[in-house]
Amino acid sequence: MNAIDILVKEHDSILRMIEVTQRILNSKDKTNINLNHVEMIVDFVKKFADKYHHLKEEDVLFVEMEKCGVARNGGPIGVMMSEHDQGRAYIKLVEEGIAQLKIGEYSAFNQIKDNLLSYCNLLTNHINKENNVLYPMALRALSPEIIEVMTVDFKDANLSTPSDEYHGTYLKMVDEISSIYLK
Numbered sequence: 001m002n003a004i005d006i007l008v009k010e011h012d013s014i015l016r017m018i019e020v021t022q023r024i025l026n027s028k029d030k031t032n033i034n035l036n037h038v039e040m041i042v043d044f045v046k047k048f049a050d051k052y053h054h055l056k057e058e059d060v061l062f063v064e065m066e067k068c069g070v071a072r073n074g075g076p077i078g079v080m081m082s083e084h085d086q087g088r089a090y091i092k093l094v095e096e097g098i099a100q101l102k103i104g105e106y107s108a109f110n111q112i113k114d115n116l117l118s119y120c121n122l123l124t125n126h127i128n129k130e131n132n133v134l135y136p137m138a139l140r141a142l143s144p145e146i147i148e149v150m151t152v153d154f155k156d157a158n159l160s161t162p163s164d165e166y167h168g169t170y171l172k173m174v175d176e177i178s179s180i181y182l183k
């Protein structure tokens with residue numbers, strides 16, 4: 001499995017969580033929505049999707065692609081970066097909504113739902129673009145040696161997260177929560 005395969009596999013985990021999120025939030029019975037599960041999803045998005053996945057792209061992959069002549073501003077890398085930022089903005093509003101809901105502001109439910117569903121749409125399209133356009137572009141632009149260095153980096157990074165949370169907390173969370181909602 002090379003560095004790009006690792007990123008695609010992370011996309012698969014993120015897409016499963018997106019499916020769970022849509023299943024939870026589109027439930028007809030609002031009183032049935034488990035806020036703990038919504039908070040788990042927000043935690044997953046912030047740590048697994050944003051910290052572990054997006055930072056591999058922003059700090060490693062995009063940097064290497066730029067060195068090989070792929071433009072950042074006005075090009076696909078710039079678009080991907082601004083979509084990461086848009087996702088962070090949605091999640092910040094979701095967190096604000098959760099905090100309000102917890103102090104009894106039940107009207108905040110719509111803020112949570114709208115922003116989390118917008119995040120799901122954004123990320124689904126974003127992942128499609130990366131899988132089908134950006135990553136193939138990276139495979140053409142980067143030398144096998146650079147891909148090999150990235151592969152070792154990504155494998156090491158995933159094995160050295162605090163308390164093995166990459167595998168032990170987040171990949172496990174995807175399995176556990178999808179076994180509840182995606183039958």
Ligand SMILES: [Fe+2]
Pocket residue numbers: 054057080084126130
């Ligand atoms: Fe991305």
Ligand SMILES: [Fe+2]
Pocket residue numbers: 007011053054057127130
């Ligand atoms: Fe990605």
